[in-house]
Amino acid sequence: MNDDAPATGSDLFDSESLLTPEERATRERVARFNREHAAPGAAQRWVDGRMALDLVPELTRLGVYGGGVEGYGCSGLGDVTDGLVAAELAKVDFGLSAFFGIHGVLALRAISSLGTPEQKSRWLPDMAAGRSIGALGITEPDHGSDTAGIETRARRNGTGYRLSGRKRWVGNASVSDLTIVFAKDDDGALAAFVVPKDTEGFHATPIEGKIGMRSSWPTDIVLDEVFVPADHRLDGAEGPQIAGAFNAVRPIAAWQALGLSIGAFEAVVEYLTEREQFGSPLTAFQLVQHRIAEMAILISSMRVTCIQVSRALEEDRLTHVMASAAKMLCARQGREVLAIARDLMGGNGLVAEHVVGRHFADMEAVFTYDGTDHIQSLIIGKAVTGHSAFRRH
Incomplete structure (x- = not known):
């Protein structure tokens, strides 16, 4: 064991080793898209309540729609890649991540899972190419x-x-x-x-x-x-097939929570490194390092969770309990990460100019949609105890 090996930001468990070279390369393409196209103007779009529709053609050119769908012009890059794209976009502009998750993952997957061959041929190619949203x-x-x-x-x-x-x-x-x-x-x-x-x-x-x-x-x-x-x-669209289509929804929410968390973590560490108080950078203070370590641990476990559930989805072994557990864990821990980041930013964590403030508000949406924390807990509770608490008569 090499105790001197340096920790890598918010990946303390080396989840990077769980990714394929192609998955990492696709994520880097999206990161470049973020730097060149999404990041400029992201704060103003958030303030204005404006979707980045003008960037959709550029996003489409990345060829990342339909990672979990084979054929029909879809990327077929895999469900882990779908999650990586959703997370990478969420780091910068949650609106683009939401657009991608709904169109590029869930809508395509619904037709792929529930449609006939004729229906797939009719709708999927145009959706995969961005000609139809x-x-x-x-x-x-x-x-x-x-x-x-x-x-x-x-x-x-x-x-x-x-x-x-x-x-x-x-x-x-x-x-x-x-x-x-x-x-x-x-x-x-x-x-x-x-x-x-x-x-x-x-x-x-x-x-x-x-x-x-x-x-x-x-x-x-x-x-x-x-x-x-x-x-x-x-x-x-019958019984088990519908349940299977719904299973893909919650992992994407987990990845989006991860992306918001990583974006906030990276921003706040940079901010604290550059900001001095009492003659030292804020990152030199024990209390600050403790809070940074808390965020790093939470995000590191979220990374492993997201990869694991998306691998299970790829291999057709994802259960609704696994999907709920992933969403519950990542949304809950992401909410905690954002609360810590906003606190460490002080007053600057309350303004939209800084990504932490925007992500802090957006994380509340992720915590709520695709099944609240309480709903996920009841799904897990039923699986563990054998008793359903959804309906009491």
Whole structure:
């Protein structure tokens, strides 16, 4: 054992050794995109509540959409690569990470998992090439984590279906070309439908006044007797397949928590190194080093967790319990990292000019979406004890 080996920032457990050369190379391409395109103007976009839509073509040119999907023009780079891209983008501009996670991972994966070969051929190539942008409509105003309580209905109507209901916190929907909407059919079964953006009765409105996710545009959706042809129902959307599609959601949230944490950690260490108090750089003080060590340990364990669950997803052995545990751990620890970073920044941690302040607010969104901390704990609790605490009668 080499006790003199230097610690590497926030990777104390050498998670880097768990990555392939191709995965590291893709992450570096995204890091270069961040330096050259995303970082300039990121603070002002956050303040203005503006999505970096002008950067989407440049992001598309990286060829990173659909890492977990084989064929149909998707990158096929793997689920770990999907996570690395989401984390790298989140380090600089959470809005771009949210866009990528929804379109480049979740919407593509939903069609790949739930669609027929004909449906995949119809939609995936354009989505993979960025010619068509996707969104995913699951959450409702009165039903967040309780997907079993979805009220949106799809009634059979002649040659198709009429969709009626509401969705909330649907990322990309106001700028997407298609939205995959989950609804219950005439038999009460959960089904997924591809709804083109210009369909009559489909209305997507960005949510205003957010204190986080300001450079992202989650929306409220109203479906007013929206007609979609029968072949827009994803025919593989039944039971286990739907559960499998949902499993990919929480690992991406875990990676985004990791990215926000790394971005804040790197920024605050640089800030404290350059700032002097009482004749010494702040990093020379014991209390400051203690807090830096806390952040480094938390992030290091998040790194290993994210890689492990995404490897499991790649190898088709990811369970909903693993996905929930990863989301719970990373969102909780990411929240702690951001609280420490904001504290160490003092007053400067409260202004959008510094990435720590922006990430501090954005982390609250990650802590909440894709299943709150409490919901994840009940999923894990059921697996451990054998008793479901979701419904008490």
